[in-house]
Amino acid sequence: MTNNNELPPKTCEIDLLVTKKEDVQKVLKGKKTATRRNGRYADPGEIMVLEGKSFKVERVYKQTLGDVTDEIAVQEGYDTLEEYKNSILSFHPGMPWKADMQVWVHEFSQIQE
DSSP, rough: OOGGGOOOOOOSSSGGOOHHHHHHHHHHHOOOEEEEESSSOOOOTTTTEEEEEEEEEEEEEEEEGGOOOOOHHHTTTSSSSSHHHHHHHHHHHTTTOTTTTEEEEEEEEOOOO
8 A cells, every 4th residue: 555645646627537437426425435546646635526526535545356355336426346356347347456556546525515
């Protein structure tokens, strides 16, 4: 895990963190509380707004795909690791699922207004 004080510069902006309609709906319903990306899209404390609702990025850290479990897949809005894995691979045709591939984890929670 990477210390928040040692995070490299972001590679993208937070408004691109969750963009697929299906994922946006999962976040709005509280079924998706994290997303994994190849790059870093947000800093801890940053606010993501989806359909007028605000979500605070709580943690940002690196993880390998081999560390993803069924429990982690639930954070992503899926019932099992296999379902999550199949979904990711369907968006990235030809990409292999490599256990040692590192991704950036962005965990967030809704801000109660």
